Amino acid sequence: MEQLGSLQAMLRRSAAQRAQGLRIGLIPTMGFLHEGHLALVDRIRPHVDRVWLSIFVNPAQFGPAEDLDRYPRDRERDLALCAARGVDGVFLPVAAEVYPPGHQTWVTPGPVAERYCGASRPGHFRGVLSIVQRLFRWTNCTHAVFGAKDAQQLWLIKRMTKDLELGVQILESPTIREADGLAMSSRNVFLGPEERMAAPALQVSLKQGAEALRAGETPGRALEQMRQQLARTPLIELEYLHVADWKTLASLAGEPRVRDWEADQDGAVREELILLAAVRIGRTRLIDNLRIKLKDLQ
Numbered sequence: 547m548e549q550l551g552s553l554q555a556m557l558r559r560s561a562a563q564r565a566q567g568l569r570i571g572l573i574p575t576m577g578f579l580h581e582g583h584l585a586l587v588d589r590i591r592p593h594v595d596r597v598w599l600s601i602f603v604n605p606a607q608f609g610p611a612e613d614l615d616r617y618p619r620d621r622e623r624d625l626a627l628c629a630a631r632g633v634d635g636v637f638l639p640v641a642a643e644v645y646p647p648g649h650q651t652w653v654t655p656g657p658v659a660e661r662y663c664g665a666s667r668p669g670h671f672r673g674v675l676s677i678v679q680r681l682f683r684w685t686n687c688t689h690a691v692f693g694a695k696d697a698q699q700l701w702l703i704k705r706m707t708k709d710l711e712l713g714v715q716i717l718e719s720p721t722i723r724e725a726d727g728l729a730m731s732s733r734n735v736f737l738g739p740e741e742r743m744a745a746p747a748l749q750v751s752l753k754q755g756a757e758a759l760r761a762g763e764t765p766g767r768a769l770e771q772m773r774q775q776l777a778r779t780p781l782i783e784l785e786y787l788h789v790a791d792w793k794t795l796a797s798l799a800g801e802p803r804v805r806d807w808e809a810d811q812d813g814a815v816r817e818e819l820i821l822l823a824a825v826r827i828g829r830t831r832l833i834d835n836l837r838i839k840l841k842d843l844q
């Protein structure tokens with residue numbers, strides 16, 4: 547397995563691979579890898595000739611009061627996991643080279659980046675899109691894969707790839723969960739034993755929301771039931787709970803019950819909705835979501 551740190555070395559290597567006609571797959575990560583990341587390797591493998599995984603804890607996507615300094619890191623373990631999973635190359639950029647003195651140019655996402663996670667993390671998606679766009683360039687990737695767990699990120703990256711015509715095929719990979727339903731996350735290591743026991747309530751709540759919609763509740767009423775259930779769960783502090791159209795990420799909270807829905811403002815038929823949630827458990831912030839095909843609700 548190859549390992550490259552410098553941006554120039556990565557550019558040269560990837561340009562040479564593309565010149566040979568190879569398809570390059572990129573998996574952007576912040577490291578401290580778990581099965582959720584490694585499943586992305588399996589997802590992209592059949593589509594490409596070389597799989598590159600990047601590890602970079604991107605300071606630009608962390609707010610001043612966030613956990614950049616304590617974000618978990620374990621370089622040696624990550625490299626061993628990548629090698630065992632058949633990754634061809636690991637790209638390890640360093641912040642001093644990515645953000646040299648004087649750096650000041652960014653990708654500005656559209657209004658969808660200000661909702662949901664963007665409302666509680668101002669500037670977060672600007673940091674994410676900017677680094678992803680540069681990772682695409684350094685690695686010359688033809689394909690890249692992102693997890694459904696970070697749904698708003700996935701949506702914004704698909705949007706950016708279209709809007710800036712980056713020519714990269716974006717693949718999506720389903721959320722990988724622990725046996726009790728908690729979505730795998732590098733941040734789960736921060737949970738103390740009692741917090742860890744409380745954490746699966748997030749996914750339980752999303753499932754209950756889906757059930758309520760299926761039973762004919764309005765989206766507003768389903769969200770209210772979810773809020774009440776989470777409020778009863780010890781240690782969990784709700785940050786946001788929303789229901790949105792997956793095509794546009796527009797909120798559907800004010801809509802009537804699903805079976806009475808009409809086309810959206812643009813006249814498009816709604817196909818899939820998404821329940822989105824973020825909570826805090828102690829000092830740890832967790833997000834999760836559930837996508838539901840409308841035909842499964844009607």
Ligand code: AMP
Nearest residue numbers: 575576582692693695696720721722730
């Ligand atoms: P991160 O290291 O948290 O930036 O995540 C890197 C990539 O892995 C992103 O595309 C995430 O959506 C994806 N990912 C993280 N956790 C999971 C999970 N539990 N299931 C699926 N994908 C995940």
